[in-house]
Amino acid sequence: MAILKPVRITTTTPIEELRGLKTPVRIFLKRDDLNGLLISGNKARKLEYLIADMKRKKCDTIITCGPVQSNHCRTTAVFAQQCGFECHLLLRVRKKPCKIYTGNLLLDILLGAKITYITPEQYQRRLAVMAQYARILRKKGRKPYSIPEGGSNEIGSLGYLDCMREMADFIKRQRIDAVYCAVGSGGTYAGLLLGKKLCRLAVHLHGIIICDTVEYFEEKISKICTDAIHTFNFPINVARKDIHLVDGYVGDGYGIPYPEALKTIKCVAKLGIILEPVYTGKAFYGMLNHVKENRYKKVIFIHTGGIFSIFAFNKVITDTLR
Ligand SMILES: Cc1ncc(COP(=O)(O)O)c(C=O)c1O
Structure with missing residues (x-):
């Protein structure tokens, strides 16, 4: 299949040096948090390709899923609203959702997304639950397009292939030792890895996992890369040994903050950069330890x-x- 032309909504993001941290390594931030206001963050790059695919298939309704505070679901709701699609979000909640909406959920609802709360047990079999939901919508005459958790599949990963391409000259010019990102559903890392291979970059690529296990993500990232290579005929191979994931920063589980990550958030915020407790706070904290162990001199953190x-x-x- 030819590479899709993405539906561009994001703006180009800068690479900025983070100055003021007491650390021997020079840290550069790829500011994907600055790609737009309501779409801020990594999900938009993936959605630009997923929505292009959805349009190509002439669908009119998006179904996707995530935890109740999912950034991916919020960004999907924005894309749906901007493109005139109906948006159905299946959100995982442990207990009943709070009576007062907050964070991403507040935005989902303001943007007009249709919310269905699902249990952790249903979330375990989310693909089947989404398929069932799609059948119901089809019976109502809609043309649903299902997007997997985090927008992480071979199509979504193209967004981060682009990101690595954007950074390639900088990485070479500045002799960057390593690029770091948080890993929550694997698509960001997978795209960066495809980009690294296609641009023949020698830079190390490390993903800090913030849920599940290294084995789970090696399998998932490997599958996304293989699917992309086959679908788009990329002249590269990706093997398990190319995937470098860092463990030890999940804490007690997904979305459960811990003191070191919270202190990192506080410290980095004084330099004008806002991290959060689920992904970037844990990943940044993990990166600070990992760069010391590896004696890297210059690294990029994907914000x-x-x-x-x-x-x-x-x-x-x-x-x-x-
Ligand atoms: C803010 C943020 N950072 C990082 C990630 C991880 O990206 P990915 O799901 O592509 O692994 C996510 C989503 O899971 C996210 O919302």
Whole structure:
């Protein structure tokens, strides 16, 4: 299949040096958190390709899923609203959702997305649940397009292939040792890896996992890369040994903050950069330790956004600030 032409909504993002941290490594940020206001963060690059595919297939309704504070779901709701599609979000909640909407959920609802809450048990079999949901919509005459968790498949990964291409000259010119990103559903890392291979970059690529296990993500990232290579005829191979994931920063689980990550958020915020407790706070903290172990001199951290979720964590962040 020929590469799709993305539906461009994002603006180009700069690479900026983060100055003021007491660390021997020079840290550059790829500011994907600055790609737009409501679409801020990594999901938009993936959605630009997924929506192009959806248009090609002449669908009119998006179905996707994620945790209740999903950045991906919020960004999907924005794309749907801008493109005139109906948007159905299946959101995982542990208990009943709060009576007061906050963070990404507040935006989902303001943007007119149709919300269905699902249990963790249903989320385990989310593909089947989404397929069932799609059948119901089809019976109502809609043409649904299902987007997997995090927009992470071979089509979504093209967005981060582009991101690596954008950074390629900078990486070579500045002799960057390593690029880091958070790994939550694998698509960002997979796209960056495809880009690294296609641009023949020698840079190390490390993903800090913030949920599940290294084995789970090696399998998932490997599949996304293989699917992309086959679908788009990329002249490269990706093997398991090309995937470098860093473990030890999940803490007690997905979306459960811990003190070191919260302190990192507080520290980095003083330099004008907002990280959050689910992805970027944990990943940045993990990167600071990992660069020391590897004695890297210059690295890039992909700022994958997520700013709206800090409002859903206001209590724990307030406690850290006090
Ligand atoms: C803010 C943020 N950073 C990083 C990630 C991880 O990206 P990916 O799902 O592509 O692994 C996500 C989503 O999961 C996210 O919302």
